[in-house]
Amino acid sequence: MLLQTVFLAFFGLAAIWFAVVVFRTSSMVRSALALLFSQAAIGTMFLAMQTEFLGVLQIMMMATEMAIMAIFMVMYMMDPGGLSGMDMTHQKRVSIAAGVLGTAVAVGTALLVDWGPIAGVPRPGAQVHDLGIELMERSMLIFETAGVTILTAMVATTAIAIGPRGPRGGVDD
Amino acid sequence: MSALLAIVALLAGAYFVAVLEGWASTGRFRPAGPVLAGLSLLGRESVVPRRPDRIFFEVAPPLLLASAVLAAAVLPLAPGLIVADLATGALFVNAALAYVMVALLMAGWGPDGAYAMVGGFRFLGQLVAYSMLIVMPVTAVAMRAESLTTTEVVASQAPLPNALYQPVGFAVFLVAAMAVCFLPPFDLPTAPGELAGGVMAEYTGWRLAMMRLARAVLVVTLASSIAVFYLGGWLGPLLPPWAWTAAKTLAVAAAMLFVGRYVPRVREADLLAWCWKIGIPLALFNIFFVGVLLLVV
Numbered sequence: 001m002l003l004q005t006v007f008l009a010f011f012g013l014a015a016i017w018f019a020v021v022v023f024r025t026s027s028m029v030r031s032a033l034a035l036l037f038s039q040a041a042i043g044t045m046f047l048a049m050q051t052e053f054l055g056v057l058q059i060m061m062m063a064t065e066m067a068i069m070a071i072f073m074v075m076y077m078m079d080p081g082g083l084s085g086m087d088m089t090h091q092k093r094v095s096i097a098a099g100v101l102g103t104a105v106a107v108g109t110a111l112l113v114d115w116g117p118i119a120g121v122p123r124p125g126a127q128v129h130d131l132g133i134e135l136m137e138r139s140m141l142i143f144e145t146a147g148v149t150i151l152t153a154m155v156a157t158t159a160i161a162i163g164p165r166g167p168r169g170g171v172d173d
Numbered sequence: 174m175s176a177l178l179a180i181v182a183l184l185a186g187a188y189f190v191a192v193l194e195g196w197a198s199t200g201r202f203r204p205a206g207p208v209l210a211g212l213s214l215l216g217r218e219s220v221v222p223r224r225p226d227r228i229f230f231e232v233a234p235p236l237l238l239a240s241a242v243l244a245a246a247v248l249p250l251a252p253g254l255i256v257a258d259l260a261t262g263a264l265f266v267n268a269a270l271a272y273v274m275v276a277l278l279m280a281g282w283g284p285d286g287a288y289a290m291v292g293g294f295r296f297l298g299q300l301v302a303y304s305m306l307i308v309m310p311v312t313a314v315a316m317r318a319e320s321l322t323t324t325e326v327v328a329s330q331a332p333l334p335n336a337l338y339q340p341v342g343f344a345v346f347l348v349a350a351m352a353v354c355f356l357p358p359f360d361l362p363t364a365p366g367e368l369a370g371g372v373m374a375e376y377t378g379w380r381l382a383m384m385r386l387a388r389a390v391l392v393v394t395l396a397s398s399i400a401v402f403y404l405g406g407w408l409g410p411l412l413p414p415w416a417w418t419a420a421k422t423l424a425v426a427a428a429m430l431f432v433g434r435y436v437p438r439v440r441e442a443d444l445l446a447w448c449w450k451i452g453i454p455l456a457l458f459n460i461f462f463v464g465v466l467l468l469v470v
């Protein structure tokens with residue numbers, strides 16, 4: 001239990017530190033990969049809390065997602081290496097206020113809410129089984145709706161990106 | 174104890190892969206080759222290029238090695254001989270292998286070199302091509318085993334190995350596995366003769382030795398995962414279980430290495446087009462096919 005708490009605290013602090021690094025650096029690739037390691041640290045927190053499937057899934061998904069985000073950030077930014085001293089931050093007062101308020105709410109919720117007794121942890125194998133039943137029964141509609149929405153968005157963005165063809169369409173001709 | 178044995182087995186496998194790779198690419202069989210090459214690399218200066226992203230440059234080789242070793246940790250060598258028998262083993266292999274791409278992206282961006290960066294971003298594109306073809310065949314494997322645990326996946330193949338039960342998934346996974354460990358014809362991030370080594374171009378000395386070791390371990394890991402997921406792992410007559418795992422892993426590695434000698438390197442755009450237009454429909458068909466077999470037959 002003590003070891004579990006120590007690991008949880010360590011990876012929690014690591015997640016916060018990497019999240020800070022995201023904004024401390026001007027390099028787009030560093031920023032994206034710092035976000036990746038912040039998310040991976042959260043995945044490790046899931047592992048420390050004995051939710052094996054969620055932890056492994058988080059660690060797996062974030063690697064791909066953040067790396068693909070890196071390529072878009074490099075493509076769209078004029079100074080992807082961050083060598084020209086470009087300032088990425090904006091609306092600083094609003095951001096500070098939102099940050100302080102968000103932290104206060106999170107810390108307040110963690111400290112003031114009565115969380116009740118700690119629930120027992122099912123075996124990892126049982127967790128995978130239960131999650132599968134949940135996805136195929138009660139939450140099926142939610143997940144299928146989300147999946148189809150994302151797929152539609154992907155097809156639509158690809159269709160927009162291809163551009164018109166023919167004698168007058170397209171950039172090349 | 175099993176962790177130590179697994180590391181020895183991985184190192185032995187990496188040695189054999191290095192010998193086979195030399196044999197496949199030069200046509201000469203040199204058993205001492207990897208040792209001599211390793212010693213000569215360790216004896217040389219490891220140059221750091223001008224204005225690198227130092228953190229990425231230093232972290233990439235160990236991260237590549239770590240992801241390959243972690244993926245191998247959930248693959249069984251024999252009954253009871255497995256480092257971590259996770260309930261999510263088959264998923265964990267994918268999770269660890271995702272960091273191969275992160276390591277190569279770092280190795281591409283870190284040294285501040287044009288060839289390296291092209292290689293790193295090429296591998297990101299390569300991941301978009303192969304990643305679905307890793308996950309979807311593994312889904313069908315887990316469907317048959319009714320478990321993500323790798324030892325149960327092996328046990329489920331006692332009547333018939335998955336290579337025969339779901340041949341389409343086997344073929345798709347084999348191609349995707351070669352793309353993960355960027356073996357020819359999918360060696361787009363390194364591309365000798367075109368990118369001059371790509372992500373490995375700026376690495377020298379002990380750092381290059383570590384990159385090459387990591388690549389060899391990665392080939393062993395992928396070959397071992399094919400042996401576990403599709404060829405029945407340790408199952409087989411007469412020989413002891415570990416010998417079957419070793420023989421199957423080495424046979425798969427040899428097949429993966431020698432195929433590359435006779436196939437020209439694919440283009441990035443072709444790889445993406447083929448993987449998405451041919452590979453994913455095949456993988457979906459495989460899931461459907463296995464589902465029908467499980468429910469009806």
